[in-house]
Amino acid sequence: MHRHPEPQVHRYARGHQRTLPAAQAPAASSARPSWVAGAVAGLLALATLFAAFQARAVEVQRVVSPGGIEAWLVEDHSNPIIAVELVFRGGASLDPEDKPGLAHMVSGLIDEGAGPLDSQTFQGTLDDLSIGLRFNAGLDNFNGSLTTLTENRERAFELLRLAITAPRFDREPVERIRSQILARLSREAEDPDVIASRTLRQLMFQDHPYARPTRGTEASVRSITTDDLRGFVQDRFARDQLFIGVVGDITTDELEALLDSTFLPLPLSAQPFSVPEADIGNAGDLVVIEKNIPQSVVSLGQGGIKRDDPDYYAAYVVNYILGGGGFASRLVEEVREKRGLAYSVYSYLSPLDHGALVAGGVATQNARVGESLDLIRQEWQRMASEGPTEAELEAAKRFLTGSFPLRFSSSGRIAGMLVGMQLEDLGIDYLDRRNDFIEAVTLEDARRVAKRVYRPDDLTVVVVGAPVGVEATREAPTDGS
Known part of the structure; x- marks a missing residue:
């Protein structure tokens, strides 16, 4: 699915990553030097290799747990690794008009302490067990990614459950992440690439929610309260808006049990929402x-x-x-x-x-x-x-x-x-x-x-x-x- 250039990773804080649109870079020249020709030949060989892999290995299974949680699974037992991608439909376009940046701030905080674990303990557990956990708020969706060694899967899924069902939003991480977002907004205010893309979106989407700054403004980020953060999680994270993809060293039976233990604690339904169709404006300006x-x-x-x-x-x-x-x-x-x-x-x-x-x-x-x-x-x-x-x-x-x-x-x-x-x-x-x-x-x-x-x-x-x-x-x- 082609929507945007490939993401690059930016680290906000220990154990927390954010995906950002990467700059589009030119590919290989039509007047290619010899090293590029070699690279192209290697690329074609690699494509052939992966085509063979695709033909024999990428079999997608629909898995539905006893509790009714659905995920699509590709089993791959060649390495002891499991990767999970999840999406809740409804992203930053649902932020309150006076508080853009709310979804983005939530994405930076739900792995900064959850359930009985404060931020230091939660992040320390991720580090100790080599578990990758990150979240990102786009305009239309709220995304999460989990990567774990097979031997640590139960603990990894437990931490994921805590993050999406019981984030703490303690004062220290809230203010730390708020400060980091504000610092980044200050840098971006002088970044010509950010200024150009943000302004284009404002011009084209005008008063539509897509025109609002996804990461918020200095004023809106300062105004976001702990109640706002909790309200977002309560309203948006629910089973009827959840989509899950899993790849790796796990069987359907093993996945079914983890789906129920991880996602059944979520509410059945999110708060109703709608986003109007955008009317593209300022054509030719x-x-x-x-x-x-x-x-x-x-x-x-x-x-x-x-x-x-x-x-x-x-x-x-x-x-x-x-x-x-x-x-x-x-x-x-x-x-x-x-x-x-x-x-x-x-x-x-x-x-x-x-x-x-x-x-x-x-x-x-x-x-x-x-x-x-x-x-x-x-x-x-x-x-x-x-x-x-x-x-x-x-x-x-x-x-x-x-x-x-x-x-x-x-x-x-x-x-x-x-x-x-x-x-x-x-x-x-x-x-x-x-x-x-x-x-x-x-x-x-x-x-x-x-x-x-x-x-x-x-x-x-x-x-x-x-x-x-x-x-x-x-x-x-x-x-x-």
């Missing part, structure tokens, strides 16, 4: 946020295509050709390779549950921002008018189907895919069928969908820096505007 830096950062986007749209796979392939395929993409070829305007230029699909985007970005010298934007708009228009060539389509399909097995490179990644399959209602046999969806995209499909999706006149653009010759069409929004 350009905002400049002046910052005295030698290189401007640009974020841009327009309304996109949802994950359950019948045209999604065609759009996915077309985006790979336009800007999602690294050095295989048109944007990199035109902006970087031919003209040397930027190190990184890219596009991606962002199909959120209540508002989809086609987005992208570039970073370039202040004097060349206008030229880079002109080229991006030209390629946006060329894709809409002409679509991909047959050769581009076939190359994209070969890569996207051939590289798919590489996603099976870790238990955690497979577990995450199992959860995504459930969230998107893709079917338990999706791993077997996914490449068929890519192969089924015809040239006619790709050109029709390119014309439907790409609208260069609708591109909303945010430039952070000191661009030369770039004129804004409106003022930058402030928080909440």
Whole structure:
């Protein structure tokens, strides 16, 4: 399931990790030096190896415990490791309007002491038993990840149970995590990449919950109380909004028992919630946020295509050709390779549950921002008018189907895919069928969908820096505007 660039890990505090969107980096050049050619050959060999692994080993089982808790399981007894991914539907978009950042703060605190264990004891137990436990709040969902050695599985699942059913929210960890979030917000206030992406979201989503800062503002983070934290857990963590994926050294019978002991203590139902559909705004606007830096950062986007749209796979392939395929993409070829305007230029699909985007970005010298934007708009228009060539389509399909097995490179990644399959209602046999969806995209499909999706006149653009010759069409929004 392709939603965002791959995450990178940022450590907030001992034993606690947070996933953040990683910067999009260019892939291999079309004019490849010899070492890149060798790397590509190695990649193809690895893809073949994982394809063989996929064919014989990735069998997804639907496990339902005696208490009715469902999980999707891939058994793998080759290593004594178990990985669990869980998701509660409903994320930061449900934060109170005056307290954005609540879900994010909860994600930083529920493993900082739970049940009878204070923060030091809880974290010390994780460290002593080499248990990985982390949580993350996205716009639509609240995610958790657990990794443990088989021999420590009962204790690991017990700690997970305590974190999601009985977090303590003691004063010391609450204030410590609050201080860390505030420090990070202070750093991000000067980060041009963060400023650009945050402003683009404000422009496009306007008064929709998606426009609010996921990590909150200084004022909202300071205002969050222990009662707010407890209320979030009580309202949101429930069995009817829970999805679980498990991979590793565990049998169905063993998993059934752990599912009941871990998740049956949760309430049956979450508090009812709804998020309105987003109405994408400010189409065609350009905002400049002046910052005295030698290189401007640009974020841009327009309304996109949802994950359950019948045209999604065609759009996915077309985006790979336009800007999602690294050095295989048109944007990199035109902006970087031919003209040397930027190190990184890219596009991606962002199909959120209540508002989809086609987005992208570039970073370039202040004097060349206008030229880079002109080229991006030209390629946006060329894709809409002409679509991909047959050769581009076939190359994209070969890569996207051939590289798919590489996603099976870790238990955690497979577990995450199992959860995504459930969230998107893709079917338990999706791993077997996914490449068929890519192969089924015809040239006619790709050109029709390119014309439907790409609208260069609708591109909303945010430039952070000191661009030369770039004129804004409106003022930058402030928080909440």
